[in-house]
Structures are given as C-alpha cells and as structure tokens.
Amino acid sequence: MLARGGGVTVWRQIAEAIEAEIASGALASGERLPTEAALSERFGVNRHTVRQALKSLVDKGLVRVTQGSGTYVEAKPLAYPIGARTRFSEIVLGQAREPAGRLIDHRIAGATPEMAEALGLAAEAPVVVIDSAHFADGVPISWAIAAFPMPRFARVPEVYAATGSISAALAACDVADYRRSLTRVGGGVADAVDAARLEVAVGRPILVMESVNVDRDGVPVQWSRSHFSADRVRITIAN
Numbered sequence: 001m002l003a004r005g006g007g008v009t010v011w012r013q014i015a016e017a018i019e020a021e022i023a024s025g026a027l028a029s030g031e032r033l034p035t036e037a038a039l040s041e042r043f044g045v046n047r048h049t050v051r052q053a054l055k056s057l058v059d060k061g062l063v064r065v066t067q068g069s070g071t072y073v074e075a076k077p078l079a080y081p082i083g084a085r086t087r088f089s090e091i092v093l094g095q096a097r098e099p100a101g102r103l104i105d106h107r108i109a110g111a112t113p114e115m116a117e118a119l120g121l122a123a124e125a126p127v128v129v130i131d132s133a134h135f136a137d138g139v140p141i142s143w144a145i146a147a148f149p150m151p152r153f154a155r156v157p158e159v160y161a162a163t164g165s166i167s168a169a170l171a172a173c174d175v176a177d178y179r180r181s182l183t184r185v186g187g188g189v190a191d192a193v194d195a196a197r198l199e200v201a202v203g204r205p206i207l208v209m210e211s212v213n214v215d216r217d218g219v220p221v222q223w224s225r226s227h228f229s230a231d232r233v234r235i236t237i238a239n
Helices: 010-024 036-043 047-059 088-093 113-119 156-163 166-171 192-198
Strands: 063-066 070-073 078-082 099-110 126-136 139-149 178-189 205-215 220-229 233-237
Touching: 010 036, 010 047, 036 047, 047 063, 078 088, 078 178, 088 099, 088 139, 099 156, 113 139, 113 220, 126 156, 139 192, 156 166, 166 220, 178 220, 192 220, 205 233, 220 233
Parallel strands: 078 233
Antiparallel strands: 063 070, 099 126, 126 139, 139 220, 178 205, 205 220
C-alpha cells in the first residue's frame, strides 16, 4: 500500500517496491516488468508517476528499457575474462547465454594516428572501419569501432554482416587464428550514442576497452575500441 501525504513521494515508493521485488527474486533476472498500464492499475496512480519510478530504476541500473518491447530486469553481469584468446562468442556461450553481433555501419577511411600506430601503418593508410553491437541473450553488452588494414581485410564488413562474428570475418581473409597483444581498459560515462546502443541512461558508467589483435606471425590485424555497459560485465584478467 502506498502512504500518501507522507514524506516519501509516491513514485519513489513505487520504485522502492519494485526494487525490493528484484532484490528478493520475485522479479527474476531478465524478466519483463508489467506494462505501464498494469503498474498504474496496481498502484492506483497515473502513467506519469509510473514512468518516474521506472526512470529512477533505469538510472540505478536495475532495469533497462527496450524500445517497442518493454522494461526488463537487468541480467546477471557477464564474466568477461581477458587473455591471449579473447573471443566474445566463446565467453557468452560458456555462460549458457546466446551471443550475437550486428553490423551498424562500415566505411573505408584513412587510419587515424591511433589506428596507424596500433596497426603498424603509415598515417592515413587505408583501413576498413566497422561499427558493431554485441549481445548476450538479446541484451546489449557492448558496441565497438574496429579498424582493419586494407586491402587484406576488405571482406570483413560483408562477412561480419552475415555471421556476426569477427573470427569468421578474419578467417575469410585467411587469418586462421589470432591472439590479443594489447588491452587497455578505462572508465567513462554514457553519452547519447552509448545510451542508444547499449540501452542505458545517459550518464551511466561504461568501460572503454582498447585492444589490438595479431595473427600467428605477430602482424597486427585489428584495432578496436569497445564500449561496455559497466553494470553488465565483470572483467577479469587471465594469466
């Protein structure tokens, strides 16, 4: 029951009630919340009040809103080990979740100074750049910008679009295996692009990971900068 006219606003009481249900397990990880209409009826309030309550839960990282689908309890964080063989699909499958990758955009461009240094290229050397999003059980885990030297990796966008797999895209360009040679991890807060691609609130904490992969001969094949929702991963460094 809501205490009206007291010291705690109605929307906050609703948020606290839903948060308690998440904490107790009554609302399970990944479960869809009732609709705004159902919550309005349950608590005897208008939808605006319900929206305020849900927004506060989004801001706390307890729920996420998927446009056109609904509001969901955030899933248990994904354990994300970083080592010589860091493979998103293998990490997700190893935790009984379903991985997916989606191509957002691609282009041919001159390498930025950062890309050129990481890939051992001359300044402005041509690279193929892809923007991609990565999911576990349909939940956005990260999005990334990645660069690959041209002309060797011209097919990367085509193959990645079809498979959602960087490993498959590199294999199509005769890179049978590759390893991580560099990883840098930093922190930040979500801007409008992060918020849209990760389905988080602007200002939520994110992790920014810069990495370089090399082929069997030690030749750099990929530079990337990935933005992770900090609430959805627990990064560990493998020895």
